Amino acid sequence: MKKMEFLKINVFTGLKNLNSGFDSESIYYFSESDFEIVLDRVEKLGIGIMGIEPWLDEDFYGVKVFEDFNMEATDPKWYRKAFTEFKKDKKNLIYAASYQVPEKLLVK
Numbered sequence: 001m002k003k004m005e006f007l008k009i010n011v012f013t014g015l016k017n018l019n020s021g022f023d024s025e026s027i028y029y030f031s032e033s034d035f036e037i038v039l040d041r042v043e044k045l046g047i048g049i050m051g052i053e054p055w056l057d058e059d060f061y062g063v064k065v066f067e068d069f070n071m072e073a074t075d076p077k078w079y080r081k082a083f084t085e086f087k088k089d090k091k092n093l094i095y096a097a098s099y100q101v102p103e104k105l106l107v108k
Contacts, residue, residue: 003101011041011099018094022058027096029055032087035095039079048073048100054086054093061093062086073100 004026015037018029030038042049050073051065064085069078079097086093 003099003106006101006106007099010045010105011038011047019096020058022055023096029094029096031094035083035097038095038097039076039083042079042099043076045105046074046102047105048102049079050098050100052079052082052086053096053098055096056091056093061091 007028012028015030015034018031019025019027023029039049049066051063053063054061064082066073066075066078069081071078083095086095
């Protein structure tokens with residue numbers, strides 16, 4: 001199974017992709033509430049998050065990566081903290097992330 005196929009089936013299912021064409025169609029953007037669900041699912045599956053990239057009104061807003069927190073990509077503490085920091089801005093952000101899916105999850 002390919003990484004994107006796995007993510008669509010196991011992480012993104014039931015959530016609304018807010019990418020209206022402003023970015024590559026392979027990048028999924030989610031509302032704050034849906035991204036919280038993404039983080040819950042990622043943590044449960046043991047998937048790493050390399051970086052979180054929020055956008056505001058379809059323009060780049062910022063980025064945080066696991067190295068900024070001196071933690072592993074699979075450590076939920078870093079991406080929960082980064083997400084909390086972005087939420088403090090109280091803007092209508094949409095969120096994308098880059099994912100590190102372990103090979104063992106991709107084996108059928």
